[in-house]
Amino acid sequence: MKTLIALLRAVNVGGTGKLPMAELRGMAEDVGFDNVRTYIQSGNLVFSSSDAMPDARKALEQRLEDYAGKPVGVILRTAQEMHRVFDANPFPDAEPSKVGVLFLDNAPPPGIAETAKGQTDEVIEPGEREVYIHFPSGMGRTKLRLAAMSDGTVRNINTVRKLVNMATGSGSK
Structure with missing residues (x-):
């Protein structure tokens, strides 16, 4: 299992793209992610997954599209990559x-x-x-x-x- 960070595009910014973080956590759990946590109302998701990053991203994007009725962009980083960014x-x-x-x-x-x-x-x-x-x-x-x-x-x-x-x-x- 690796820890991943998903950054969603255009979620809860300026009154558009409303997605309650409790629902986002539920969607992530529904696709099989573990230790799911969110941070503030702007589409930040931390979770653990044994899936390869492209598979984890695809699963999350599909679940989000099913929910929103349109594609929702997802940027993924590992915990180590995010640490290097910081x-x-x-x-x-x-x-x-x-x-x-x-x-x-x-x-x-x-x-x-x-x-x-x-x-x-x-x-x-x-x-x-x-x-x-x-x-x-x-x-x-x-x-x-x-x-x-x-x-x-x-x-x-x-x-x-x-x-x-x-x-x-x-x-x-």
Whole structure:
């Protein structure tokens, strides 16, 4: 069994995509996942599975589509991968609520920072399969748009830290 973290796209954001976390936990248990936990109302799921990652993702996406009547994007990371994402934060001195991580399935496209739209004071740093963004004026105020945003989902570094802690059983870092 390995511990996995699922990040759902467009769940409970801005009043759209309502999915009660109790129902999400139930769906995850229905497809055979163990030790299922959620964190806040934005589609963060921590669970254990003996399935290969592509199979776990497919099972969860199918169950979510059955529920929602439309595809719901899921980004998966192992506990170790999420820990590496947290440790690789290029903005360790920034206020954690103002550092976002755009999680992607694949490497960010080349030139992602140079092709940004609506950028003001945001600083963009590509990672392995994520993009780190420092939002000095706050995430809620940004007009920043990256082409890859339609393929991924953003979490602030506080949420990343909490998911690492939940997945590894460690205390706060």
